Amino acid sequence: HAADAHRTDLMTITRFVLNEQSKYPESRGDFTILLNHIVLGCKFVCSSVNKAGLAKLIGLAGEINIQGEEQKKLDVLSNEVFIKALVSSGRTCILVSEEDEDAIIVEPSKRGRYCVVFDPLDGSSNIDCGVSIGTIFGIYMVKDDHEPTLADVLQPGKQMVAAGYCMYGSSCTLVLSTGKGVNGFTLDPSLGEFILTHPDIRIPKKGKIYSVNEGNAKNWDGPTAKYVENCKFPKDGSPSKSLRYIGSMVADVHRTLLYGGTFMYPADKKSPSGKLRALYEVFPMSFLMENAGGQAFTGKQRALDLVPTKIHDRSPIFLGSYDDIEEIKALYAAEGKKE
Numbered sequence: 001h002a003a004d005a006h007r008t009d010l011m012t013i014t015r016f017v018l019n020e021q022s023k024y025p026e027s028r029g030d031f032t033i034l035l036n037h038i039v040l041g042c043k044f045v046c047s048s049v050n051k052a053g054l055a056k057l058i059g060l061a062g063e064i065n066i067q068g069e070e071q072k073k074l075d076v077l078s079n080e081v082f083i084k085a086l087v088s089s090g091r092t093c094i095l096v097s098e099e100d101e102d103a104i105i106v107e108p109s110k111r112g113r114y115c116v117v118f119d120p121l122d123g124s125s126n127i128d129c130g131v132s133i134g135t136i137f138g139i140y141m142v143k144d145d146h147e148p149t150l151a152d153v154l155q156p157g158k159q160m161v162a163a164g165y166c167m168y169g170s171s172c173t174l175v176l177s178t179g180k181g182v183n184g185f186t187l188d189p190s191l192g193e194f195i196l197t198h199p200d201i202r203i204p205k206k207g208k209i210y211s212v213n214e215g216n217a218k219n220w221d222g223p224t225a226k227y228v229e230n231c232k233f234p235k236d237g238s239p240s241k242s243l244r245y246i247g248s249m250v251a252d253v254h255r256t257l258l259y260g261g262t263f264m265y266p267a268d269k270k271s272p273s274g275k276l277r278a279l280y281e282v283f284p285m286s287f288l289m290e291n292a293g294g295q296a297f298t299g300k301q302r303a304l305d306l307v308p309t310k311i312h313d314r315s316p317i318f319l320g321s322y323d324d325i326e327e328i329k330a331l332y333a334a335e336g337k338k339e
């Protein structure tokens, strides 16, 4: 039983990654050290998010706290914690955060070979109503010790060596891929360890759910409108799909990964590049989807092939079950032929 194994053969995320990394004789444990610092950040955010509601109740959040300082917003606090954890790992050379306009070049004495792009607390506007939110991260690796530049992170998502997210919901679940499949770990608060609970996650080849903000329907392009129409009024007599849209990317993507279907944030007339950010939202989730047997498409190309020009570039995204994304790609291809 998994439960028994959990009790006696604790497969923690650290042990799991060490096992994986030991397959590479040249690896010196640097990635495992980096990951452990990301995990530390996730544990901190998990405990802060769980208290956020309470903090609001007892008047801590957003007001003057006992030290007489302005209580920081949770996403600002989370950002600071991740930056400190990543820098102190001594394994990073450049960081890109959703919260910081400019990339952070790590001081030379603390530099390593990894570049981490992350959204410390995506969907944080949902905290007050208790909707699940999350941290999203992607990891690139530089080849040598040159002076870090933006070029090191303005790379297509397919160059990532790892990506993942941590969802802060009814439980704290960290989903990770290092390029060979996807595995999920759940925080056991009594141990303070992430335990392997979802080994080798594979997204269903086809799903019964579509996930998109229907409020943007008037601005959609033809193929998106057509695909959603087909979900609601299938032409082949199959049952209509269900709409599930939480409005928190990590929660919507986690459901899509486990249950199948599609998650979409399309381009539209108002936002021609969509809303979600390429480096630290679209790429990590696309990396996970492909590693779980799914697909990720921008409307024009494979999402992981996109080359960002600026660190906060946005990109449209259609991701999820392999067959469902094939349908969307066919609709865009047909549109392309008309033009």
Ligand code: P6P
Residues within 6 Å of the ligand: 122, 123, 124, 125, 213, 247, 248, 249, 250, 252, 275
């Ligand atoms: P909309 C949250 O603000 C977020 O960045 C993602 O987590 C989420 O998928 C998206 O925006 C929701 O955007 O426009 O549908 O409210």
